[in-house]
Amino acid sequence: MVKLIYIMTVPETVRGSLEGQLRYVQQYSGCDVIVVSSPGDDLDYSALREGVQGLAVRMEREVSPWRDVVALYRLWRMLVQQQPGIVIAGTPKAALLGMLASWFARVPRRIYLLKGLRLATTVGIKRKLLVFAERLASHSATEILCVSDSLRKRYAQLRLADPSKLIVLGNGTSNGVCANRFDYQIRESERTDLIRKELDIPLEATVLGFVGRLVRDKGIANLVACFKEIVEARPDAYLLVLGKFEELDRVNEEDRKYLAEHPNVRLVGFRRDMEVMYAVMDVLLFPTYREGFPKAPLEAALMNVPTVAFDVDGCTDAIQHGVTGMLVPFGDQMQFNNCVMKYVDDSRSRLSHGVAGRQWVLENFHQDDVWRNYVDWFVGVEPVSKTVSVSRDS
16 A cells, blocks of 8 residues: 655644545545644644544754754654655645655655745845745655645746646645535524624624734734724724734734734634634635635635635635635735725625635535545546646646
8 A cells, every 4th residue: 555645844734734635535545644743732633533644753844954954854764664655745844854855765756735935925045045945845846736826827937846847736725625614504593693792792793804823924914904994984893813923924013912902803813613703704804915825715705705815826716806805906905995895885795705705615626626636646547527627837
């Protein structure tokens, strides 16, 4: 039996972005699946839940030369011991170390799961280092699986890899979305009213939402600027923020204080009951500066919630402008605010785009189709699903 090893930097990514996929791939591909990340409860939980083997190899998210060398050696030693036929590594540090270790261990198929471009918002020496790391990882890979077509095109445009290595399965995403979990009918259920009561949000209030890490690259400054204008004009509007502040790429103190202290802002961290959190929202605000393929707009769409976002890579794949949400030229704060205000004042437009969004996501990003794409690709079977295509640059 061929061994297939997934490598991610931190266990939270394993639980958050591979749920269901590991079990499905093991069941239908005929591969013996192993998942590797830094140690943590989420790794143990995911391995047990998915019925696969979990191995812990500590990796640092940020540059740490000595610890990175140690992690590279430990990954190489693990791969030599396990002798996998396929390695698929995603997230920046795991991709670099995983592809290098796989190359040194002579793994036949070395797949770089490209989930985003961290260098997109950097300049100077840091950007040069990140470009070098990308080229090293891509050179070590036999294939580069891009989670969106816009990301594939950007990677090719920046000449970070041989274009013939760049692949997109179907319409993209790394794991699809679960239609059964994100059921829009929850919006009309007692659960939604109870959550509003728990969060001290009036039942009739308009709720704007944000989902993601609270860092500068996620556009937190733009989020705050938008809500300041909205709440001044519509004092009954609320902002529901799901995510945690991080020290890396730290949000400025003024914006942190505003989100923590404004009476109409609810900072609730990360929640497991995301389907109910989306059900509370009327509009998702997503002013991120860079993405690979964001799942928040897809999950929101399944709950009949439209999204307003900048037209950056990844978001252009996840949102149909004027159909399932609004895409705004990057950095145009005034237009972003205007689009949000339009949704606040026009419930018919919100509903129309929300309903269209759910249908579009079901047709293009259902988890079963995404997982089937992976299995077909891993075993070399020609895809048969109507949503499946394999895109390459010529």
